[in-house]
Amino acid sequence: MTAFRCFLTAGLSALLALPAAAGAGPGHPSATTATVRKHLVYFKDKAGTPFSVAQPDAFLSGRALQRRQRQQIAVLPRDLPVSPAYVQQVKAVAGVQYWYSSRWFNAAIVACDSATLLKVQALPFVRSAQTLNRAQLGTATQPKTELPAAADQVAGTRSQYGKAYAQAQQVGAVQMHDAGFRGEGMQIAVFDAGFPGVNTASVFASLRQDGRLLNTFNVVEKSTDVFQRDSHGTNCLGIIGGDEPDRYQGTAPKAAFRLFITEDQPSEHPVEEANWLVAAEYADSAGVDIISSSLGYNTFDAPSASYSYADMNGRTAISTRAATVAARVGMVVVNSAGNEGNSNWRYIVAPADADSIMTVGAADSLAFVAGFSSRGPTADGRLKPNVSAMGVATAIVTAGGAITRGNGTSYSCPVVAGLVAGFWQANPRLTAQQVISLLERSGSLSTNPNNDLGYGIPNFARAYNLANPGAPLATRAPLSRPDFxxxxxxxxxxxxxxxxxxxxxxxxxxxxxxxxxxxxxxxxxxxxxxxxxxxxxxxxxxxxxxxxxxxxxxxxxxxxxxxxx
The missing domain is CATH 2.60.40.3080 (Immunoglobulin-like)
Structure with a gap:
């Protein structure tokens, strides 16, 4: 899994319909496999597009438009799909496997050999190209070493939550649930490496039965099959959406979810950042409210060029640039800070350096920073992480449906993503940036933030009271009442x-x-x-x-x- 493998311890229809070149579809490379690589091809403009910002319902769902309207976010030329004429001309180049297009980057993801890439770059509307994977397609490197598992602990004092009680209680999610906010009406996209067991485990039974698993998309294989590959996504999804009373309860157990595989776990190349971009645009088009991404990128397999700390400036990495646009269109992007605190790198990794997103560090149950948690600031001096949550001995769900514990900012991230869902549900008139700001202000270190824990541990009740000074949670009647x-x-x-x-x-x-x-x-x-x-x-x-x-x-x-x- 890209970068965060070491964190472990235990227009929608158009996007799916884009065909590859004949005889060379995704997952079926041609005879030139040894030289075929993926590339991000940037176009010069969107000339000749039949789409218009005046008719955004042609490429954005009603829910996506409602999210923008609530926050007074205009639909911009950046949001327009790429020119269909350009797409057709790229596909017409012999040897091109066409995978995806990107509205935000005005680009296409293609696979081809170097000679074919030169032909693509010679097209008059092509500005430049960036190679996304240097290894041959189908080759694999060994996965990164995992952190040692934390010792198992006694279940939480609230039997309803089981072992997940401490992580929920720390951020005020228990009080949030008691007030009636469990994520109803909110949509969360989870980007990860795989979700085996989500289709069978009892912890996810209500998610399936209620119809709250809205869609699945495997960006790596261009399919809808996500109940496979690495179980890291299962671990992270459970922290938010697990719902089995008296055994395990996530921080937003009644939210609706869209699941994306963006990670090709055996290898480490920038193509996974491009997959992140594709998933983010899909999530935007579908009307998602929150992206939960326990992923990060800094070091790639040779010969792909790795990033340096200087690149963690909010404007260089592909995933960082994608996360920034996702924030600009009104989604709350919640991303792990990284697990580099004890390494020579030490600092946050992309896209945690993005502007306007919520980067999450890891703390233990006593709110002390975890040694492995990546530190800030960004290379250009901005405070990171934004907040922190329990990422030490976090209760997680395995692919087999068991409850165990693990360490990593991969796990503190979904704790906060669920908190965001419940808090935004309780305050639907807030913008995404107001949600982030209020949760930061609710943090345990809000008056003296630092680059270890950011603004500290956020808290639902404190944030709610900041948002509702006239009717604070502590003095108001319960949300659900017997006489209502x-x-x-x-x-x-x-x-x-x-x-x-x-x-x-x-x-x-x-x-x-x-x-x-x-x-x-x-x-x-x-x-x-x-x-x-x-x-x-x-x-x-x-x-x-x-x-x-x-x-x-x-x-x-x-x-x-x-x-x-």
């Missing part, structure tokens, strides 16, 4: 659905948002202020399923759930 509920529950067919209001939600205009089990906003209505104790909700057009209903009076929120048969 919907009925009948479940409802059937065209039955009327009613909302019983407590005293605090009467005589105030209400905003009601309904989310399905996949996290999509499926209904929204405004209710005029009334002194009545009961109001009618419009659920007639909803399909059968499980729904989360978030009700706001402008000062605070209530959460109720119901089932439609």
């Amino acid at each position: 509920f919907v009925y009948p529950n479940p409802i059937q067919g065209a039955d009327n659905l009613y909302l019983q209001l407590d005293a605090g939600f009467r005589a105030a205009p209400l905003e009601v948002r309904m989310f399905n089990a996949r996290g999509a906003l499926v209904a929204q209505q405004r209710i005029a202020a009334t002194a009545a104790g009961t109001v009618r909700l419009d659920a007639a057009d909803l399909r059968p399923g499980v729904f989360t209903c978030l009700v706001s009076n402008g000062r605070e929120q209530r959460l109720v759930r119901f089932v439609k048969l």
